[in-house]
Amino acid sequence: LVWLLVLSLAWLGPALGGEDKDGEVVEEEEKEKEEKEKDEVLSDEIKEEDNVLVLHEHNFARALSEHQLLLVEFYAPWCGHCQQLAPAFAQAATELRNESSPARLGKVDAIAQTALATEFGITSYPTLKLFRDGNRTHPLAYTGRMDSQGIVRWMQRRAGPSATLLHDTDTAAAFTNSQDLVVVGFFKVGWGKWGLDQGRGHGCGTDRGAVQDLGGEAAQAFFEVAAEMVDMPFGVAQAAELFQAYGLSADTVCLFKKFDERQTNFPVDSARGLDMAELTRLLRVHSLQLVMEFTNETSNQIFSAKIPHHMLLFLNKSSSEQLSLQDAFRAAAGGFRGEVLFVVVDVTGHGADVLPFFGMTPADAPTLRLVKMENNRKYQMEQDNFSDTAIRTFIQAVLDGKVKPHLLSAEPPEDWDTRPVKVLVGKTFEQVAFDETKNVFIKFYAPWCPHCQAMAAAWEELAERYKDREDIVIAEMDATANELENITIHGFPTLHYFPAGPGRKMVEFKSTRDVETFSKFLENGGTLPTEPPPVSGVRDLPHTPRAAPSP
Numbered sequence: 327l328v329w330l331l332v333l334s335l336a337w338l339g340p341a342l343g344g345e346d347k348d349g350e351v352v353e354e355e356e357k358e359k360e361e362k363e364k365d366e367v368l369s370d371e372i373k374e375e376d377n378v379l380v381l382h383e384h385n386f387a388r389a390l391s392e393h394q395l396l397l398v399e400f401y402a403p404w405c406g407h408c409q410q411l412a413p414a415f416a417q418a419a420t421e422l423r424n425e426s427s428p429a430r431l432g433k434v435d436a437i438a439q440t441a442l443a444t445e446f447g448i449t450s451y452p453t454l455k456l457f458r459d460g461n462r463t464h465p466l467a468y469t470g471r472m473d474s475q476g477i478v479r480w481m482q483r484r485a486g487p488s489a490t491l492l493h494d495t496d497t498a499a500a501f502t503n504s505q506d507l508v509v510v511g512f513f514k515v516g517w518g519k520w521g522l523d524q525g526r527g528h529g530c531g532t533d534r535g536a537v538q539d540l541g542g543e544a545a546q547a548f549f550e551v552a553a554e555m556v557d558m559p560f561g562v563a564q565a566a567e568l569f570q571a572y573g574l575s576a577d578t579v580c581l582f583k584k585f586d587e588r589q590t591n592f593p594v595d596s597a598r599g600l601d602m603a604e605l606t607r608l609l610r611v612h613s614l615q616l617v618m619e620f621t622n623e624t625s626n627q628i629f630s631a632k633i634p635h636h637m638l639l640f641l642n643k644s645s646s647e648q649l650s651l652q653d654a655f656r657a658a659a660g661g662f663r664g665e666v667l668f669v670v671v672d673v674t675g676h677g678a679d680v681l682p683f684f685g686m687t688p689a690d691a692p693t694l695r696l697v698k699m700e701n702n703r704k705y706q707m708e709q710d711n712f713s714d715t716a717i718r719t720f721i722q723a724v725l726d727g728k729v730k731p732h733l734l735s736a737e738p739p740e741d742w743d744t745r746p747v748k749v750l751v752g753k754t755f756e757q758v759a760f761d762e763t764k765n766v767f768i769k770f771y772a773p774w775c776p777h778c779q780a781m782a783a784a785w786e787e788l789a790e791r792y793k794d795r796e797d798i799v800i801a802e803m804d805a806t807a808n809e810l811e812n813i814t815i816h817g818f819p820t821l822h823y824f825p826a827g828p829g830r831k832m833v834e835f836k837s838t839r840d841v842e843t844f845s846k847f848l849e850n851g852g853t854l855p856t857e858p859p860p861v862s863g864v865r866d867l868p869h870t871p872r873a874a875p876s877p
Contacts, residue, residue, distance in 0.1 A: 376416035377423045379432035383441045386434075390460045395429040395485055397456050397468065397477070400436040400443060405451040411472055418477035429481040456484065469554060479556040488552035489560040495571050501561050502582040507613050510561040511548040512569055512578050513594075544577055544600040551605050558613065581609055586616050607632070608664075617656045617668045621676050633667040634699055637721060639712075640681075641692045643672045648692045657714035658721070666696075666721055685734045685807070695732075696724050701814045703731040733809040746789035748801035752808040758801060759824045765798050766824040767835075767848060770805040775818040781839045788844045797826065798848060823852045 370385040372392075381389055381398065389396060399415055401408035419431040436443040436451065446455060446465065454468035470480030492498040492510065502508050545562070552560035563569075572580065577594040590612045594600050610631055618624055620638075628636070639655045641648040652670060659668040671677035673688040681687060684695055684704060692712065696705040705724045711717075723729050735752025742749040750758055750768065759766050769785055771778035789800035805815040813822070813832070821835035833852045837843055847854055 375433075377419040377431070378416055379430060381432045381434045381442075382439050386442060387462075389432055390457055390462055393428070393430045395456065395458055395481065397429065397431050397454060397481060398465075399431070399433045400446065400448045400451065400453045400455070401433060402437050402451040403435060404437075408452045411452055414472070414474040415477065417474040418481075421474065421478050422481060427481065427485050429485045431477075431481075456481075458484075470556060476556070483553045483556050488549050489562040492561045492563040492565075492568065494565065495567060498561070498563060498568055498571070501559070505559055506584045507558050508561065508582045509552070509555075509558055509609060510563060510580050510582065511545065511552075512563050512572070512574050512580065513545045513548070514564065514569070514577055544594045547600040547602045547605070548579060551602050551609070555606065555609065558609070579605060579609075581612050583613070611664045614667065616659050616663065617652070617670060620669050620671045620680070625676075628667065628669060631667060633664065635662075635666040635721075635725070636697045636699060637662075637666050637668050637717070638671050638695045638697065639669070639692070640671045640673050640677065640684075640686065640690065640695070642674055642688065644674060651692055651712045654712055654714040655717065658717040661718065662721060665725070682806070694720075696721060698724075698731075702809075704734075704809075705729050706732040731809075731811065733811060734807060735809070736804065736807045746793040746800065747786060748799055750801050750803040750808075752810065755803065755808070755810060758799065760830050761799075762827055763797070764824075765826050765848065765852070767798070767800050767844070768822050768824070769802040770815045770818065770820040770822065771802060772806045772818040773804060778819045781819060784839065784841050784844070787841050791841070791845065792848070823847070825852050 368384050370388045372385050372389055373380045378399075379389055379393075379396075399408075399411070401411075415431060415433070422429050422431065434442050436448045436453075442448075445462075446453075455465035456468060457465050468477075468480065470476040489511065490501060492501055498510070502510065548560075548562070569575065572589070574580075574591070576596070579592045579594070579600070581590045581592070582588065583590070592605065592608055611633060614627060614631055618628055620628065637659075639651065641651060643649060655668060655670070659666075662668075671680065673681060673686075673691045678688065681690075686693070693710050694707055694712070694717070697703070698705070705720075707716075707720055711720075720729070733752055738751045738754050739749050742751075742754065748758065758764075759768060767788075769778075769781075785800070785802065792798045792800055805818065805820070819839075821839075823833040823835055825831050825833070835844075835847060837847070837854055843854070
C-alpha cells in the first residue's frame with residue numbers, strides 16, 4: 327500500500343502542480359543514495375542504541391579490540407524473547423556505562439549478519455556470548471539471569487575480583503555478617519592473585535602458571551565458582567589466625583548463613599581436590615532454608631534448586647492447629663537435605679495457585695504430598711500422619727521404590743464416546759488407547775495452551791473425517807487434569823499414536839500439525855511417507871512446555 331501511494335503521487339505529481347525531475351537526475355540521486363548506504367554498512371564505525379553497541383561483520387573486530395569485556399546478544403528481530411530482553415539489556419548497558427566499567431554490551435542481528443551467526447554457531451535466540459581481551463575464537467556462554475540486575479552482576483564478577491581478600495578476623499567478621507548468605511574459601515597453599523584485584527575473565531589472575539599444586543587448583547576452582555554464583559558474595563582467606571578463628575585445620579569452603587545452622591563447612595578432598603559442579607550444587611542446596619515456605623519471592627529458588635524430590639505440607643495458615651504441624655515437619659527434614667526439599671504451602675495464600683496441579687482444594691488441608699521432580703509423579707500417604715517418624719518412613723519408602731504414584735484422573739463426561747473426538751480421562755485411557763482392535767490417535771493438551779487452541783479446529787475436522795471408520799479413533803485428553811503411570815507429557819500439544827494389535831506400542835507424531843498431514847500419517851499406519859529432504863532448515867513446531875505459565 328505504501329508503494330502504491332508513492333507511485334500514485336509520482337504519477338499525479340505534474341497534474342497536481344508538483345515539479346517533475348528529469349529521469350537522469352532521479353537515477354543519479356538513487357545511485358548516490360545506494361552508495362551512501364553501502365558505505366555505511368561497510369564502515370567499521372560503531373554506533374550505539376541505548377548504550378548498546380550495534381555490531382555487524384565490518385565493525386565486530388574493532389569492537390573486540392576496543393573493549394576488554396564485551397557481552398554480545400545475537401538476536402532475531404521477530405523473536406519475542408529477544409524483544410522482551412531488549413529493555414533489560416539496554417538498562418544493564420547503561421548501568422555498566424555509568425559506573426565506568428570496562429565491560430560493555432553489544433548486539434548483532436543474527437538474521438541479517440549470517441556470517442557472524444555461522445561463525446559463532448548461533449542456532450537459537452537470544453544467545454549471549456562474552457568475548458574477553460579481543461579473543462573471538464573461544465567466547466564464554468552467558469549463564470546468568472536474563473534481567474538487568476542479573477546481567478550487571480554477572481559482568482561485574484568478570485570485570486573485577488570474584489572474591490574479596492580477608493586479611494584478619496575483623497575484616498572476616500564484617501564480611502561474614504554483611505549479608506544473609508556469604509561464602510568464604512580458606513586455602514593454606516599460596517594461590518597468587520587468582521580471583522583478586524588483578525582478576526580478569528573468570529575472575530582469575532593473569533599469572534596462570536603461578537598455581538600448580540593441588541591447593542592452588544582447589545583455589546582456582548573456587549574462583550571459577552565465585553564468578554558464576556553472582557547472587558552471593560565470595561571471600562577468600564589464607565591467614566593462620568582465620569583458620570583457627572573458624573575452627574578449621576585444612577582447606578575448606580564455608581557457607582555462612584543468618585538462618586538454620588550458622589556455618590556449613592565443605593572440606594576440600596585431599597585426593598580429588600575441589601569439584602566445581604559439586605561445590606555449586608552444595609552451595610545451592612545449603613543456601614536454602616531447611617524448610618521453605620512457598621511464596622512469590624521463594625518460588626524461583628525452590629524450582630531452580632535442582633533437588634530431585636519435594637515434600638509438601640499443605641496447610642491453612644489461619645489455623646493455629648494446622649500451623650503446629652510444622653514442628654514435626656521440620657524435625658523430619660534434616661536427614662534428607664539435598665535429596666528432598668521440604669516446603670510449606672499455604673492453601674489460602676500464594677499456594678492456592680498450585681492446588682489444581684494436585685487436584686486439590688483448600689478444604690483438603692492439612693495434607694502431605696511428595697513430588698518426584700524428574701517426571702512430576704506425586705505420592706500420597708494412604709492416611710495422612712503428620713508425626714516426624716511417619717513422614718521419614720513415608721519418604722524413605724518412596725525413595726526405595728516401594729510406593730506407587732498417586733495419579734490424577736478427572737471423571738469421564740457422560741458423552742465422552744459419542745462425539746467424533748473421544749474425550750479420555752485417566753480412568754478410561756487404558757481401555758481405549760490399548761484396544762487391540764483400534765488404531766488410536768490421541769492429543770494430549772492443556773486448556774491454557776495457545777498452540778493447542780490453534781490446532782483444535784484441525785483436530786475436530788480430522789475426527790469428522792474418520793468418525794465412520796471402525797478401526798480408527800481420534801481422541802484427546804487434558805494432561806493437566808489426568809496422569810498416566812508410564813507416559814509422561816513434557817509439552818503441549820503432544821500427539822501419540824497407538825496402533826492396533828498386541829504389544830502396547832506407542833508412536834509420537836512429530837510433523838506439521840494440519841489435517842492433511844494427520845490423514846497421511848493415519849493412512850500410512852502411523853508413519854509418514856518418505857519425502858525428499860528439504861533444501862533449507864525447518865523451524866521447530868510451536869510447542870508449549872509442560873509447566874503452566876506463572877499466574
